[in-house]
Amino acid sequence: MEYILGIFELSAINLVAVLGLSILTGFTGLFSFGHAGFMAIGAYVGGILTKNLHYPFWVAIIAAGLSAGLVSIVIGRLTLKLKGDYFCIATMGFGEAVRLIFSNMNYVNGARGLADIPQFKGASLAIPFVVAVIAIVVAWNLVNSRQGRNMVAVREEELAAQMAGINVLGSKMVAMIASAVLAGVAGALMANFIGFIAPKSFNMTKSTELTIIVIFGGLGSISGSVIGAFLLTALPELLRAFSDWRLVFYGLAVIVIMVGRPQGLLGGSELTPSGIRKMLADRKAKAAFARAKAGGRES
């Protein structure tokens, strides 16, 4: 029972980070290779506050989100003007730099990592779920606001968005800060759930795993990210016996999704009553279009 609860806790924590990345990658079209860096900042801030300074969990979580957000403002100002690959490589450099800074910091034990961080237990085990629900509500409201529509416009066609009077850099900045705050919060949750953090837990593979979950769920879909986070956190646990092959399967799945079904599980649609109606209507229209096309060829 405790084991199953643990899987759900981890899924909820991953979900918070994935939602952040979903806003940045799925809705704004910016691909970050350094998101584990923001998680690391959150995890270390949360770990130090609860372990060394004995603050309560919620203070640590809020502080972790804020500090990751602050760092993201600086990083955003530096990198958001870069295009395409340059942005990816810059964020990759940021993520690795953060990891290496923590590995060289003696205050947090360097590469050996920070152990004996106070852990959630009893009632406080509910914290990750509460935070996850809050994160879903925040992300949902953000992407359905005016700001969120601006982000989608920037993702679809930056130049056109700019012509329509959208502050492109500002929209990207909002997405960056929101995603960094969520990643920081997820980092603090991770530190307080597991009780141990080390710089190597926040390497590029972690960033890639988060991105894969977003893609699997579908770019531009909050409900897709939610389902993706739970499925892809639980799946490896169920497939423990094949642990070596898990990442082989992940890699293959990414290629297959990108080549065969680039929209992922639920790309661009949402699992809400109106979203489902829209999906069904789209499918019907597509089928009708295909029929009309086939009919046209016959005549």
Add this chain to the structure above:
Amino acid sequence: MNLFLQQLVNGLSIGSIYALMAVGYSLVYSIMNFSNFAHGSVIMLGAYFGYYAMTLLGLPFLGGAVAAALGSAGVAIILERLAYKPLRDRRAPFLYFIITAMGASMFIDNSVIATIGPTPKMYPNVFGQGPISIGHIDIGRVDLAMFIISAVALVALILFIDHTKLGKAIQATAYNMKASALMGISPSFVIILVFGIGGGLAGIAGILYGMKYQVFPQIGAITLKSFIAAVFGGLGSLPGALLGALLLGILETFVSGYLSSQYRDLIAFTLLIAMLVIRPSGIMGKNAEDKA
């Protein structure tokens, strides 16, 4: 002075390996406009191809290097055909290429871990023991081989690009794919050629790197350095990649020699960000704007 010269020699030798990797990566970037993050996995496979050619088949070093180059070139071309071509046909945004490359890298690395296993393997010692001393400077035999073979491969590549018809085709396609296609240069052919050359150089880099250290499934991570080198020099520019790689190699050995090896990677990544902020087009790059 001796320490300085010694560090310079070490820097050039590691820099030349970075150059082999960075050139292949930059070549693909110049044609396809995306970062082939699977390049590291191709290098890792090259190290394994070379290792098995030399231990199981008992080939001499040169045979191993040829096997590594051919094997890696084959893998790179298969990767292009299976993973990138469908995306190209669909005119997918560059984001999909990068994600696919990451997926491919994850797939290859972990396939090796799952089948061959994570235990590091040692190359047989083919260059003899002990360093070669010139004055007060010691040069490792593997380091010397790294430098000479890299230099030969890179000079051959530059001659090929500048003086053959195929090389001109690559240049033309890098400059403008549509226009050169109209002139009768098949983009598909050039792309296969570029992946083949990049893969071949990656294979040679893999066998040399594996000889200097060991062969294990994560050695592809070293390509992060070649990405940095390529960005330093200017993405898509071959002379830039060369210069960036040598500079990075020298910088790294000087940082580890005079400061501390702990700060080596940190300084490399910090410089990467600084370069991207100050001059994203690098030392020799043309422009950093999205071509699309």
